[in-house]
Amino acid sequence: MPELPEVETIRRDLVESIIGSEIVAVKILYLKTAKNKAAFFVKALEGHKIEEINRIGKLLILKIKQKNGENESLHLLVHLKMTGQLILVSKGKKTVGGHSLSEDSFESSVGGELPNRHTRIIIEFKNGDRLFFNDLRKFGYLKIVDELELEKIIAKGYGPEPLSLKLSVKYLTEKLRNKKKNIKAFLLDQKMIAGLGNIYVDESLFLAKIRPMRLAGSLNESEIKLLYQSINKIIKKAIENRGTTFNNYVDSSGRKGNFSRLLNVYGRGKLPCPTCKKEIIKTKLAGRGTHYCGYCQN
């Protein structure tokens, strides 16, 4: 389940490897993964270079460099949803995205030699590198949008980034006031904060010592402050550790994230709480598996 730290890890790696690279071929193996008409999608990319790679929340945004005479800027949006992977395979074979990886490790991560049965789109570069979009469950997508559409999507769908100055105790206080949904549902809402998903919401609430089912409007001043600091700390630490691999997330080199071993509650139902050693409770909230400590979180 790629959330902000995982997508940011992919973004940073791709910035190092494909900025300025020219796309020479695009292959759509599963039509519905490309959200534009196939002919337009391919034409918008082939013969163009990647100019920038940005991100808002869990959405990756590749800016496509326009040629002379084409004045409107286009962007390639990539959303991994639940099981999407972006894998860059360098020409040759042994190295993937500039890193060498044992064949065993690579095969268990991405399901063997690429393309495989989960490969939906392949983007080939002039230097021979190939970028594979794999997606077991087909929820993920790639979409070409112009500047105007991009701005609309960001404005309509995404609140402040957790590590930006726009997310503050003041912002949270204002948004939480009189909210009658639970704090977990609030934190999962991309329009409130961009980029948090099930893992980092559970982890942030554990650090903030707040029960996920608490009504958002019921948090007091010191709880809001601690929550703000906890989100910051968790997201920073998760990015430093290249994200969490729980199910099938891997970075663009096929490597797993290191934050998994630092998880306090997520995926640890019935295991002892790292703080008080009592059993972590696993229940369902906001339609999601929810993990918390009934003793440490109030």
Place this chain on the structure above:
DNA sequence: GTGTTTGTTATCAA
């Protein structure tokens, strides 16, 4: 055959 996993959107109901 059942339940579970989750990012996002749509739809319906209170």
Place this chain on the structure above:
DNA sequence: CTTGATAACAAACA
């Protein structure tokens, strides 16, 4: 208007 619940999307795994 707000919120919650549910399905849909789709596939694998226990």
